[in-house]
Amino acid sequence: DIQMTQSPSSLSASIGDSVTITCRASQNINRFLNWYQQKPGKAPKLLIYAASSLQSGVPSRFSGGGSGTDFTLTISSLQPEDFATYYCQQSFSTRMCSFGQGTKLEIK
Amino acid sequence: EVQLVESGGDLVQPGRSLRLSCVASGFTFGDFAMHWVRQSPGKGLEWVSGISWNSGSVGYADSVKGRFTISRDNAKNSLYLQMNSLRAEDTAFYYCAKDIGQLIMTGWFDPWGQGTLVTVSS
Secondary structure (H helix, E strand, O other): OOOEEEEOOEEEEOOOOOEEEEEEEOOOOOOOEEEEEEOOOOOOEEEEEOOOEEOOOOOOOEEEEEEOOEEEEEEOOOOHHHOOEEEEEEOOOOOOOEEOOOEEEEEO | OOEEEEEOOOEEOOOOOEEEEEEEEOOOHHHEEEEEEEEOOOOOEEEEEEEOOOOOOEEEOOOOOOOEEEEEEHHHOEEEEEEOOOOHHHOEEEEEEEEEEEOOOOOOEEEEOOOEEEEEOO
16 A cells, blocks of 8 residues: 655644645655645645646645655645645555645644 | 535444445536545545446455445436445545546546545444
8 A cells, every 4th residue: 555644744834934745655656646625624625636737726826746756735925715734645546545644734 | 516415424333334325416427436535533534435437447445445335326426335344433524526537537536525424333
């Protein structure tokens, strides 16, 4: 099974800051890495797929990068609505997908 | 507008069975793979199972393999999850999610339903 490890587990930042969340896969997953945002009491929302492709309707301040085993999600110029929990997910094996443990982004 | 509505969640005793349903609308259901993802209260996301557009390919997390069965009825725009031999650790919100790949399984989930709560307790 492919294990996904995110860091940090939590993060505090201010409005207007830029933040980066990292995700590491236990084996090479090429660019089969996706990022989701989840707000309290809501279902997750797809932000980025295939490591760096922005899902339709997602603001351009969100960007993704990486390949192989190491990936990043960067949010530039944080807005109030960006404070949420973020999850990475590998889809290298579509019959055995797996998520990272999540990164909670809080307002400083 | 794409909508996914789950139902069937309930309080059930350990060892019993439960069947979840997800009714889809707003897209050609039969063209897309579908998935179930769960989240224990206050915890992270866990992919549970996925099924291709034509039911030809299915997958399960190790934690549910042999106990859960995913299926779909394209004529009814419906996805199902049959859960047998339920355990306390199966307690979670269960979300159905649409795969964004048409006629392929990409493992990219968008959108998700609102979830249905399964509680396994005596």
